[in-house]
Amino acid sequence: MLEIVAGGLQTTVQDMGRQGGQCLGIPPSGAQDGFALRIANLLVGNSPGGPLIIRDDPGAAGLEITMAGLKLQAKTDLLVAATGADMGATLDGVPVPRWQAFMLRQGQLLAFGMATSGARAYLAVHGGIDVPLYLGSRATHVRGRFGGFNGRALQAGDILPIGQTRADSDTLVGRQLRPELVPSYGGAQEVRVVRGPEAHLFDGASETAFYATAWQLNPKSDRTGMRFIGPELGFRPGRPRYLIEEAGADPSNIVIDPGAPVGTIQVPSGVEPIVLGVDAPSVGGYARIGIVISTDMSIIGQIQPLQHAAFVQISHDDSVAALKQQEALISESSVVS
């Protein structure tokens, strides 16, 4: 078992999310950076689960630590690995390596500080966090108050159950992600998108500007939506009367429509594109200039407030190639001991 000593800014139990909720308004939830959680699980000998949205298996549940502040204590010896954002984690005051499995001994305190690069750290525990499955997943959806640990973010005093462990788990100590595969979260990030279904509603100069701008993440961003600060985007003139009647007078309004489960980029009134995250609504009513490819939702999840990011347009075929490439990396061949 793990005892939470301090919950930090927002720490939740997450796996690779729910399926089948799109027609119920239930978002996939799960890790915002699926790559980091899956690698963490792989390092500690858990099932990494499949990719976001299309996974067969949600994989083992771990902790998603947002920006800062989680402190926890082991009630028993546990094999763990921390991946994702660098929060200067320490074990009884001694720094621990990221992207590497180590033993958290009974009574030891694991503490995460402020994120210096990246925005979300992940902690996997050998055996997985054993909260009940809800609609096929252990992922927390805080706004809906379900899944995870009592449907909420973790607080001091919470005791998390751990699933079945193997007696020889200490033989996995030292397993680490190949150093060349460790993502870099600093500097300007590039996020790949496929052109969206309403890209043609924007005026040409604005669509060009969308890809040419160094956008900055608005601090008012979360797992529902990441907003980006930058130039205002304009729309083509000549909005027909029936659309004004059906959807509203604002040129960004469209008749209500299903989005992609994650990654949809809406631009309400042309101001601050919003990339919908893993907790996002299943329908929308704003013009979508592009859709972030599923693999790059991991990058989106690691952008810090006010950090820069650029959107790069790719084809659908290239988005599938990126997914294949990622899936090849979620394997033992990426691990060294």
Add this chain to the structure above:
Amino acid sequence: MGYFSRHLPGALRIMIYEKPIFRTMADTALNIEFGDETSIPMNFKILALDSAIAADRPKGLLETNPQVRSLGIVYNPLVTARTRLISALCDLIDSLGKTVKLPSRTVIIPALYNDPWSRECAAAFGVRDNMEYIAEFNHMTPAQVIEAHTACDYWVTGVGFVPGAFMSYAMDPRRRIGAPLYRTPRSWTPARLLNFGGTTSTIYPIRVPGGGQLFGRTPINIFEPEQQNAIFKHGPVLAKAGDRHRYVAISRDEYNDIRAEVEAGSYEYQITEDLFDCADYTAWLESLGEPAEKRDPDSSWSTE
């Protein structure tokens, strides 16, 4: 003219595309867009296709999300190529006959209109009483708004947004009322408040931000994550696309009684299930000369 005709016969001219458009939503999703307006007859086609997919699911297709004008699809591109999936979906679309009947439930929704929570919420955000505004916008009295809202069924075109939320529209166009969304959305709304966003009538399932005009509260849960009541045994969401909602006005005492039963898990939800005759309904709409000509499909907004 194919099945997805641009013009339905008679007076019913609506903005339905000649052929549905397949929209790429990056690598794992696509939308099949049938048109770009809010139309119950168009929604019949979408729900018919959704049923056909459920009965004969193309390889790699994982989820569907039927909404008023399009069907969202989630698929695994590592199992099927987008082109292959589209071809399977086109075959299903071609195999659909004229949509005659759809399975549809009638769900009774008791509602306390002109409730104190809606008033308090409006006051907290410094806007006028929403029911008064709705009445004025529709050139009615509040009593007439309640009369209109309880006088006909509301067709649920799709479920979604937040868990358990849905979109529904008055099935009798003569009874259609509504009001524009707030210009600046509220940061919170109490759960279970009835509201209008344009002509969409819906209920907030949980405490959420929102911009709908508030006019009543239901004591029944439309989302119950604990799945305590037997009606939620198979899932936490009450509404289903293709449901017909019927609102019934109740008193404050009745509200309190029903709420107590709902919280105890003993409330008996009033739901009946049958087949809905879409062809009859569409013919009836036409006989009303509805909708009045609102737009010219030939001057349509180019879609690509």
